Amino acid sequence: MEATEESLERADMETILQFPMRRTCPWLPPPEYAELRKGPPRKVRLPNGLEAWIVTRYEDVQLALSDPRFSVDHTQPGFPLRIQVPPTPRGQSFFRMDEPEHGRLRRMIMPQFTARSTRELRPVVEGLIGELLDEMAAGPPVIDLVQAFTQPLPTLVLAAVFGVPKADQRMFARMTRAILAQDLTPEEVYAAALEMGDYLKQLIAAKERDPGGDLLSRLVTDHLAKGELTHDDLVAMARLILVAGYETSAKQLALSFLALLRSPGHLAQLRDDPALIKPAVQELLRYWAVSEDNMGKLALEDIEISGAHIAKGDAVVIAIPAANHDERHFPDPGRLDFHRDAGGHMTFGWGPRYCPGAPLAVMELELALPAMFERFPGLRLAADPEELHFLFPNLVYGVTALPVAR
Numbered sequence: 001m002e003a004t005e006e007s008l009e010r011a012d013m014e015t016i017l018q019f020p021m022r023r024t025c026p027w028l029p030p031p032e033y034a035e036l037r038k039g040p041p042r043k044v045r046l047p048n049g050l051e052a053w054i055v056t057r058y059e060d061v062q063l064a065l066s067d068p069r070f071s072v073d074h075t076q077p078g079f080p081l082r083i084q085v086p087p088t089p090r091g092q093s094f095f096r097m098d099e100p101e102h103g104r105l106r107r108m109i110m111p112q113f114t115a116r117s118t119r120e121l122r123p124v125v126e127g128l129i130g131e132l133l134d135e136m137a138a139g140p141p142v143i144d145l146v147q148a149f150t151q152p153l154p155t156l157v158l159a160a161v162f163g164v165p166k167a168d169q170r171m172f173a174r175m176t177r178a179i180l181a182q183d184l185t186p187e188e189v190y191a192a193a194l195e196m197g198d199y200l201k202q203l204i205a206a207k208e209r210d211p212g213g214d215l216l217s218r219l220v221t222d223h224l225a226k227g228e229l230t231h232d233d234l235v236a237m238a239r240l241i242l243v244a245g246y247e248t249s250a251k252q253l254a255l256s257f258l259a260l261l262r263s264p265g266h267l268a269q270l271r272d273d274p275a276l277i278k279p280a281v282q283e284l285l286r287y288w289a290v291s292e293d294n295m296g297k298l299a300l301e302d303i304e305i306s307g308a309h310i311a312k313g314d315a316v317v318i319a320i321p322a323a324n325h326d327e328r329h330f331p332d333p334g335r336l337d338f339h340r341d342a343g344g345h346m347t348f349g350w351g352p353r354y355c356p357g358a359p360l361a362v363m364e365l366e367l368a369l370p371a372m373f374e375r376f377p378g379l380r381l382a383a384d385p386e387e388l389h390f391l392f393p394n395l396v397y398g399v400t401a402l403p404v405a406r
């Protein structure tokens with residue numbers, strides 16, 4: 001029988017694609033996403049052989065991120081974990097819990113992440129940026145911006161959020177980097193997680209003796225002391241905030257610097273109009289979509305999404321970069337445009353699990369990007385952008401190093 005165009009198309013639709021898909025160009029999400037957005041969600045095969053639905057359209061991603069009929073409890077059979085979650089020395093965090101437990105624990109941290117609490121941290125973040133820029137100014141003229149700035153800044157900010165004493169801050173920063181290091185063995189990472197766990201326990205004990213105004217002190221006074229949290233819960237919560245807040249912010253900072261260093265036109269726009277930093281940061285968040293492919297869920301009921309029948313027990317993977325590059329929502333999505341309204345991007349998720357650290361991450365970016373170019377107006381890339389090492393596939397998209405010269 002002769003193959004018609006229609007039957008070929010149908011055969012193509014029936015082929016099970018592998019997930020994760022690869023970026024063919026480091027500046028853009030995998031090209032398959034544009035094709036996938038044309039139709040309803042489709043099945044993909046994960047590296048462990050499991051099948052899962054992939055959602056790619058803006059509205060579908062929004063629904064899958066926010067609808068409680070999808071579970072995030074990865075201990076259930078068939079859960080679409082792309083990578084094995086490294087064993088944690090103690091306890092599970094609320095990131096992998098469903099309601100109502102997720103909401104109960106999440107509500108405990110939210111008072112420390114309001115717009116007001118974030119504003120109060122502004123002078124601290126400005127101070128840390130200043131210190132790191134001073135260190136850069138005193139160092140060699142060619143450096144790796146990842147080592148010198150984009151990794152240390154978020155770890156030091158997290159240390160401030162946790163109320164880590166000044167004397168311990170650099171050690172705390174080192175431990176935070178180690179628990180997520182890609183160049184260490186699993187044993188070394190596990191050892192670092194244990195070390196961090198022990199340090200957090202000591203820190204919590206110190207806060208119990210002498211509470212301050214920081215996140216850990218608040219959790220100790222308002223919840224641990226009342227028996228609403230155990231010490232292990234608190235350590236798991238603290239570790240979640242470190243894991244969720246560090247690598248994402250560090251990678252987003254580095255990619256944002258890269259975008260500006262690569263495009264003098266965009267940098268000039270920010271110099272000419274400093275108020276543009278706010279939409280520019282939203283656009284950089286949309287464009288890069290660092291929250292790459294870690295969002296897996298399991299359907300707790302039958303759910304219909306854009307014509308696809310997702311059955312109870314089916315796995316779903318949520319392609320946030322595909323939603324951020326949905327042309328129906330963000331026209332000409334591959335173009336970095338500081339004048340578009342990118343505020344609806346899904347880099348921080350959507351709905352009841354929306355990233356609590358988003359205001360803090362945005363403030364870091366809004367302060368760090370202009371401060372860097374003010375201090376070093378001649379800053380330029382010291383490597384061919386095509387030769388940079390982009391981490392992909394990875395839970396968080398980014399570059400491993402960013403050589404710059406001033």
Ligand code: HEM
Pocket residue numbers: 065094095096106158161240241244245246248249252290291346347348349350352353354355356357358360361
């Ligand atoms: C550019 C930086 C960041 C990005 C791209 C990012 C992205 C995300 C995403 C996609 C989620 C998952 C949402 C979901 O499960 O549906 C999340 C959750 C979370 N993030 Fe962030 N994040 C960033 C920075 C931060 C910072 C700075 C903190 C804390 C200081 C933080 C703390 C958390 C926590 C605690 C969760 C779990 C929320 C929950 O399960 O309810 N994140 N983040």
